[in-house]
Amino acid sequence: MDFRDFDRLNRRDIIRGTAMLGAGAAFLQPLPLFAQAGSLADIRKAAAAGKEASIKRIRDWVALPSIAAEDRNMPEGAAYFAELAKDAGFTHVEVVPTDGHPGVFATLDVGAPRTLGLYLMYDVKQYDPAEWSSPPLEGKMVERKNLGMTMVGRGSANHKGPEGTFLAAMHAIRAAGRKLPVNLVLICEGEEEIGSPHFRQLVTKPHILAALQKCDGVFMPTAMQDMEGGATIELGAKGIIELELVASGEKWGRGPKKDVHSSLKAMLDSPAWRLVQALQTLVTPDGNTPAIDGWFENVRKLSDREKAMIRDAIKHTNEAQMKDDLGVTRWIDDLSLEDAMVRLMQEPTVNIEGLVAGYTGPGGKTILPGRAVAKLDLRLVPNQTRAEATQKLRAHLDKRGFNDVEVNISGGYDPTETDENSALIRAEVATYKKLGVRPNLSVRLAGSWPGGTFTQPPVSVPVGRFGLSTGGNAHAPDEYYLIDSTNPKVAGLVDSTMGYVEFLYTLAAIK
């Protein structure tokens, strides 16, 4: 799920297809006023009483980082989360082995008419303590300007903070002597940060699949608020294929198999030039549009309704500020912001994430490299599929004689879409409105996440992300999650706990 890389730049709004209003929110009120009264006042009281326990729950979890890429604390992380789920009230909790790292499956059937699915992750991104201003596993409280007191730690925003806040909502409901208004089905993976390679395997285990199919929808607890107090609701996400395109003397049978002296270029072929020549066939000469044979066959253009959403979202955007924040002076093709946002939502892309060949240090080194690699990500839009795109890329290269150029796919997701009229999305909209949070409908996340695993067969249920509060630096040093807000438009821990409570009750009541 790569949308969180973007948090690093604190510009999530753009990628979500909504617009940011710029910094400097006016402080209208001294304290948040989310759901202070009403029928759930007893639960709010319990949530407030449980605040310190809730902070400790998140902090202790941050202290145990599970990192799939490093095979670090994986069984421990699954076992730890299973205990958290039991504590929160799940009646069936099961660590589920996969061919990779284990997941956790949990259910809580309260006999309610509606069942809500939960998608969680227990793994976190790698980190280098030397780059942090506060120790990454300590979850220290750090004041953040114009925001309030935050917990700083690896996983605090992504995703232990929001997930822990959802667990706090369950604790609060129980502490108030109530029973949940909906049944819960939870699936938690430990390989989200490496592209969820065994997630489908997890989800399609017969008893897990059967449980998920009964859900009215699946959501991931996420801190979705922007600094103006709005919250984005994504009606889908682009798909992605991440891959390495590799040209090598080994596979090509031309040029050297290993690096040789560069003077030999005069008598030897060059895998690096081979890569460049293969690469440049993949896009139009301006580098902006995929030119892979048949790439647009299944691409669906945005509907008028979707374009209207974009117009609505950018209404109050400060375009100059947005460009400044991104470090750009022009949108692609010198488009207007609106057209650029349509393009962002609508178009598939072939992006170069990285190029690596030969000598990459300072200065030069006179070698002819035996191998050259381009790291690409290919963003897919409905109705493309990962399988279709993979096959077309291979066929495109083969047709041009690049049979030797390897396509090594490391991960990916299909694009996903959820109907804005589904109960899940209507409950999200209604909850935000009730809490005075402006819901910003977004055509789709321009990033990618494994939501398609739920929307597509065999699960086939709506999927979304939901949650108050905010956080940042998700894949970067000093990752943080808001605990005590000084911004009246953004919810702190207790308010965001109540956000999940309200959501459960709203979903239970929705027609």
Add this chain to the structure above:
Amino acid sequence: MDFRDFDRLNRRDIIRGTAMLGAGAAFLQPLPLFAQAGSLADIRKAAAAGKEASIKRIRDWVALPSIAAEDRNMPEGAAYFAELAKDAGFTHVEVVPTDGHPGVFATLDVGAPRTLGLYLMYDVKQYDPAEWSSPPLEGKMVERKNLGMTMVGRGSANHKGPEGTFLAAMHAIRAAGRKLPVNLVLICEGEEEIGSPHFRQLVTKPHILAALQKCDGVFMPTAMQDMEGGATIELGAKGIIELELVASGEKWGRGPKKDVHSSLKAMLDSPAWRLVQALQTLVTPDGNTPAIDGWFENVRKLSDREKAMIRDAIKHTNEAQMKDDLGVTRWIDDLSLEDAMVRLMQEPTVNIEGLVAGYTGPGGKTILPGRAVAKLDLRLVPNQTRAEATQKLRAHLDKRGFNDVEVNISGGYDPTETDENSALIRAEVATYKKLGVRPNLSVRLAGSWPGGTFTQPPVSVPVGRFGLSTGGNAHAPDEYYLIDSTNPKVAGLVDSTMGYVEFLYTLAAIK
């Protein structure tokens, strides 16, 4: 001077345009028999007596690495070499400042009719002690299979070993009570490993230039022997321009100035794609021939005499072994070895040394890089010049609208040529023949070195490299230089000392 990178691969013969006969030299005699008798027997005796002092001289020098790229021991290295020159008998010795690191200029006028120029370097390549099996500054003696006892240390082969051996020859002549048969003019630089950026400045100081112009030729002491006992005489070298081609949002005014989330590719231009598109215009679609406008205007094809040299050089080549050593299965365009060698000598090249953009670690990272770099080396042949090539590359890019793509040149040399009928080359041939070493005439070194500084105006004298013995791993760990040979065809320290002695006397006597 980048030809020594190639030593790392122990395939110098190819780059020199001569051919290798494969490994496994037959051991015909238990000991070398170079110049054991004759008119220089007294000097040989002195050289043998001075062997331990000579080893110590090289070893002590290895212990003081001067590394221009790290600004390490530069004044110290110049001062140290100046002392070595004084000890060897130079009467005028002068540390010469430049805008970069200092050089050393030294002369010894014995009133002889002939004057020989010497080109030396006191700097060495960077090293990582962790990669060495013997400490890089200790100059330990290590047995090498099929070769003998070698000194292992940074700079031992490149170039302190051969240079120290030449100094040993001067010591031996003096110890034998003789005076040198030729006058000497020595110029030593400390920036050879970073592309000799201030060498021209050094050489054109009026008094240095005047001294060099009086030389019959300039030579660099170098261990030139192959395992079959032959030694290559290069009649020139290709030129080179090393540069970075850089595409960036900063210069382009399109795309991001820094890395942003890769999903934004749909609304932002990509400097990495810009680089790929600019790159692919520089060569033919097969990546093998420069396609820069006007590139071949001044390229001189090989003469029949030069082609004959190549035919002669490859006569005994084991082509299969050569391919195997290089890790290749085919020459460019599926050429025969002879045609491939002609191409090696004759053709200019545009080579990709390295590609660096965005994320270069394991796996992927969903970013759109703000900057992309291709490290290129452009080999030049007579009568191209570096200035001409630089201008043509820029004009080529500009003409295609790539005005924003930077060409950052880090160093380079013009191509160089020396007449095989010059006294210098005739003396080299005659010396090798006298010592029973087969001289292999090579059209040119396919690598590059600053020899052009001497052959071109205002110096305009012949230039060459000369020397017995062998060494290897010049820019790699475990660099070595032969001291005691067990291969009867290859000279150890005393014999190669005598090689320089013989060379001086031969040059003095040549008509």
